[in-house]
Structure formats: structure tokens, C-alpha cells
Amino acid sequence: MGERREKLDIIKDILEAIRDKGGTIKPTHLLYKSNLSHDSMKRYVSELIEKEMMQEKEDKEAKKYLITNKGLKFLTDYQQIKDFTESFGF
């Protein structure tokens, strides 16, 4: 069994999934990629939308999620913060 993911890792996985799909992703695809339960994913998505790291867009076809510049910045800074956290172990 794998280690429990930290919140920081989950956010990174969600944003990375959107980025790797070219900046937009369907909710079902995100659910699969993020490896979260439906409820957990909804909670994280709401939080990330609130933090302006991603946006929700609804067109004729379906609902989609977009990564914002702030979300892309998070991915750049993620490794730095991850290294920092691991160095001190908190």
C-alpha cells in the first residue's frame, strides 16, 4: 500500500493533470487522474477555484476545468516547497 498523499501532493497532482492535458480537462478525466473520491475531488476543486489556481468553464459540450497562471506558478514552486518541507520533516 502506498504512502498517504499530503495535501500539497494532491494539489500538485490535480494541477499537473490539467496542465498535462493542455490546460483543460473534463471532470471525469480529472477524477481518474487525481485518484481521489468524488467528494474529495469536489472539495479540492472548490478550494483551488477559490484560490484562483483553476477555473471552471461550461460550454455546449460539457463542464471543463482550466489551470490559471497562479496554478502554473504553484507547479513551479511546488518542488521547492516540497524540498523545504522534507528537509525539516514537518
Place this chain on the structure above:
Amino acid sequence: MIVLLNGPYWFRGADVFFGLIYILVTLMIAALSYKAYKLTEEKKYSYFSIAFLFLGISYLIYSVTNGILITHVSGMLNNVLNSFDYAFLIYMFLTFVAYIILLIITLKIEQKKVMLLLFALAFLFMLFSYQHYLKFHLVSFIFLFFLTHQFYTNYLEKKNRNAKLVFTAFYLLTCAQIFFIAITYSLLFYVLAASLQLVGFMLLAYMFMRINYGRTKGEA
């Protein structure tokens, strides 16, 4: 009596310079932790940032006071400082608060009663102490010992070079406290303690550079 001026005469001034390095390193770590807080909004990062900010301010007070005493900028100010141990008390206070916050975060202490107990014991010890210098280093040794042990456990778990640097840095800071206490036997121990402390902070600075400016490929 003010107890800031220690060590051999020829060494005076060197530790003021060392202090400037400590300030720089602690503030850099505080800034990085604050950046982590802004990014994640997790409180542990803000507390960690505050702890290092307090350490930075405490070293600032220590260095400025020492600098004033060495250069004799103002005779009157020297008298005030010699009459009261205010500067050292503030230095002690900020350092203890910083160490306790670091302990709370790294040991993941969640019970408020335990937190209060730690603060209460440290402050009672600080207020009702006549040998401020010795007791400060003794209490610092205890706090740093537990922090070092925790960083060692973290290193064993993560097995990466940054964790090793943090553990080694805190190990040296802990050892430095022993030599600060040993100055009653020889003033040269002060030089050894200050040098160990300097190396400890240089290692933390190196760790900071590795995190900020990249690391070797394939390395954890």
C-alpha cells in the same frame, strides 16, 4: 551584570560579524517558509516562518548590543546595558519562543496544554534565573537536543541530502551550547562554540541555496 561580552579579547567583534550571518540565514529561511505559507495556506508554515523570524530578531539584538558594547558608542547606553540585562533577556525570550515553536511543529505537538507547559517552564526558568548566560545555554541545549533528534529521525526516514544538512546543522548548534557553557574553564571554548555555530548556520545556508537554486540531477 550584562553577560553579552564573552570570549577572549581578540575575538570580540568576530561574533558580531557571525551574528550578521545568522540573521541573514534565519531571515532567508523565514522568507522561504512564508512563501510556502502563501502557496499552501497551511498554518505550520507561518509558525515556522515566525520561529525563524524570532531567531533572526534575537540575533539582531544580540549583535547590535554586542557591537555597541565593543565600540563604546555611548557611555550612557553602556551604563544602562550594564545595569540591566534587558538585551540578553529579550534575546533569551525570542530564542526560547522560536525553539518552542520549532519543537511544536517538528514534534507535531497538538495538545495546547503541552504547548503551555513548554512556554511556562521556559519563561519561569528565564525570569527566576540569576546566571542568565549559563542557564540560557543549558535550556537551549535541551531544546536543540530534541530538535536535532527529530531532524535525525527525519533524515533516517527521508534519506536525502537536505535533511542530512539540517540534521548536521542542528547537531553542531547543539554541540555549540556545550562549549558556550564550558567557557567557565577556558575562554577559548567560546571561540570553538561560536565557530561551531557559524558552521551550523553555513550548512543551513547551503541547504537553502540547494532548495532555491536547484540540485544535482538524480539527487533526492
